[in-house]
Amino acid sequence: MMHQGQSSPDGIQETGRVRKKDRHAPSPSAAVVGHPKSQDSLPVFLFPTELVFYAQEHSSHRRVLTFYNPYSFVLRFKVLCTAPALYTVVEAEGNVRARSCVDIVVRHQDVSSRNWGRRDRFRLEVSGGGQRGTREIWAELRGGEGAEKPLETPQGRAAPPMSSAAMFPPGVLNPDRGRDASLFALYIVVGLVCITCLMLPLHSEPSPLVPLHIHVTVMQKLVCAYILGLLTMVFLR
Template structure:
């Protein structure tokens, strides 16, 4: 269900307790005049389900798919954010989202800034030409030989895949202050380690989706 993001300070946080670290990617939402849709991923590396709710300082400018809901234990959810007015009058405007989470007797909050910029340009569009106008250019090495596929690309993909699997494994491990009858205490991880793995996993996800 698509609904506008509500503003204000109220949020169904329950019950009050120690602070709960919030793992999201990306840290900020960058919109462009030709790209009004962004995805914010909320990770739940904990052994209990977690509720969440998105608030915004400019609810009339944004629409969010599932602005509130729940995340299963050791899982994640994608929150789709759409900018409603990407006209030139809003270029450079910055707004603030607040993501409130609660679960396991603890609560947490994370601020995410959103900014609208002019049309995003890739390196091939540095001169401002639209992609549909630029004609593809093929270069052939001397002698008419076709370029051979580089084995480095496959090796790079394997490295990224292994790094992603390691990050997923770390996110599934219990925290150092969480008792576990299955996982030995010496392999428990800290919240900072999980935050770093969540960030790296988000970067790898963007690489794989290109």
């Protein structure tokens, strides 16, 4: 169960605290950056931008937020929520090492119909290197299931969706196969380039291992994080 903590002036309260080990190598599930508030100076890299739970789809009752630290210093983070009694949060507070990432697991505790359509707000507060940053995302519980419903046949029976492979008999070349393979390879290459960019030091960060001419800017990292978030959405469809 989630433990309630101190609440901020806008009603966001501290969630439960369970520590997990952070990771060095980012996975293809990349971060999407949020714009910090005016008093904050540290961009926060977090994906996804919204948590959607479906009441009748049990697998969707557990969602994962991936928080990235592309900087050369350790980041301290804390997760707050406007409705801590409805959620259990794993990795709600802790540290992330430089150029590492951590998964924050969010579980919905009450998917009954009285909460359908309810929208709650999470806030990730980050500090490190003498700077602070925040990122806010929305969580929503929807009724039904997230997957698309099967098509109805003229007799009223549900028909399974037909894949492109089923439309071609054995021995006949599937024209979609080569195209899908090429697109997948392109996505992988773009994803690897973006991950590499996120791991490179900033212009303001001296590094004896990385030449100065391949250092990147914060804006370049923001763009790469955004592209990685789009690629993750494509892979998860």
